[in-house]
Amino acid sequence: MNLVKYTDENEITRAAYINEVVTDPRQGIPITIPDVIDGLDWEAIPKEIHNALMERGLYSWDDVQKQQTAITGILRSVLLRKIIALYRMEDE
16 A cells, blocks of 8 residues: 545645555545644634734734744644644544
8 A cells, every 4th residue: 555645626635545456546545634624713713813913012024023933933822732632633
C-alpha cells in the first residue's frame, strides 16, 4: 500500500492508500483528519483575533513592526487550541 496525496475537485488536499490494482486515490482507502472546514467556528475566529489585536495594542503598522511576534502569537493562541480540540474530539 502506498500513501498518495491528491487535490479533489474543491481544491482540498486529500490522502489515500492505494495499491497496484487501485491506482485512482479517490478509490483508495481514505486518510482523514479532523474537519477544520466545517469543524471550526469561522464566525467566532475573526472576533477573537480582533479582540487579541486590540488587547496587545496592535493598532497600526508601526505597532506591528515593534511587536513582530505578536501576530504569530495571536494566531497560534486562537487557532492552535481550536485545532487541537478537533483532534481530541476525533479520539473520543
